Amino acid sequence: MGEEKGGFEPKIVGFTCNWCTYAGADLAGTSRKKYPPNARLIRMMCTARFDPMFAFKALLNGADGVFISGCHPGECHYIKGNFYARRRIAAMRTILKQLGLDDRVKSYWISASEGVKFANTMKNITEEIRELGPNPMRDKIL
Amino acid sequence: MKGTELNYGDLEGVFKGLLENKVVDCLIMPRRVGNSVSYMLVRDKDKIATPESVIFAPSFGVNAANIVKGWMIAEKVGIVAKPCEIRAAIELIKLTQLNEDSVLLITVDCAGAFANEVYAANYADIGDHVDSAKIKELAGKGISIRDACAICDNRLADVGDIAIAQAGGEKAVVAGLTEKGEEALSAAGLSLEDKELDRAAEKEKIAAEAKQNLEGLPKISSEEALEEFLRDCIVCKNCRDVCPVCYCKECFFDQPLGNPAGGDLLNLAEARGAIEVPTNQLLYHLTRVYHVSTTCVACGACEDACPKDIPLTRFYPVLAKKVQEVFEYVPGKDAKEPLPFTTYEEDELEECLR
Structure with a gap:
């Protein structure tokens, strides 16, 4: 792993919707856009499947970063799934902000045609998390 | 809003009237056990005695809404409780854990409450009811209300179907907050008149105090x-x-x-x-x-x-x-x-x- 070479390679867990961001990642790949391989994507059918517990669990188990990404509001494959998801994500992030845990959690809207945006977002989040350093919970007994 | 002003002694008649006239099939309401206060589920009106000594008692044991959680029954339950408990019952209705048509929500003014064991231990000092001045005085003696009550800005009886508000002295205003509440009070045998409970200034004062207390609580920020x-x-x-x-x-x-x-x-x-x-x-x-x-x-x-x-x-x-x-x-x-x-x-x- 990167760490052995001296640098810190963050592990990032991404919860992405099947119709937009996951397809956007596919497009980034088929368009040969380069981006850091730090994110592990978990495909959901819709961001409305996202349960904030997923993010809590990822962080507590030592993920250095977590992000949620899906269709732009108003463009959900299931018409309104991401509107509900947005409310849940807002509640989750409000709680995490109060507890000072929010800086490792991100959320984006990336559509299936935004392969370039996906690649750039992965670059940015990897850099941001790299600057934060390893998640202190990784080595704790939790 | 329709309501009426009653002496504390007349409140017993209101609760008995609700049961007697089949407005509700049962009541969940506080009762006194020695120095303590707990809830009872009562169907027989003769078991209700001197409710004025307990319904305003600043003691918090369980949240009454937790008792009726998941009760999807047809019989009608009247719940006599503090505003936070009635608000929880309303949330349960929205969460479809309580049948709206089967409850009559009766909210009682709260000035802040002590944990029930603290209340029982200091009953001689606290008494049957308190106001904000009394709470300050008791805090001086080291008897403090619960943190949750200190940061509460919703303790006036303004939710639910019926409000029982303290009107100073040994008097209470009983008023219907909804049509259902007004009908229930009429059916219980009360003659109602137009009544305005204007307590905006008091509410503002409570909110300001609550905000200050909230800011005073230690934060968990990392x-x-x-x-x-x-x-x-x-x-x-x-x-x-x-x-x-x-x-x-x-x-x-x-x-x-x-x-x-x-x-x-x-x-x-x-x-x-x-x-x-x-x-x-x-x-x-x-x-x-x-x-x-x-x-x-x-x-x-x-x-x-x-x-x-x-x-x-x-x-x-x-x-x-x-x-x-x-x-x-x-x-x-x-x-x-x-x-x-x-x-x-x-x-x-x-x-x-x-």
């Missing part, structure tokens, strides 16, 4: 602080069991995934080298605070129930309040207002996602 705060938690899940708005029939943390045992636990320890046991301490509280974030009525039952005396009011109500501010939602205020997670607006909240 990961280390959170771990420190929850260090003594034994994951008994009592805070969940007493919470009126935590209602899942099968809690995730009672299932194998949320409450791993045996080989599952060994596998987890294998993956991480070592794990804390009992497991999922932080995950449990983070998940639960998210689950109740929009519906928490800040009653503080969780703190009272914690066997390890963790001051959970600093966690659940405080965090939930922030989430409720985001959605501009006051739980239990309006039975018709949809729950924040069941509705949405097309253009909103983007600033929270940055």
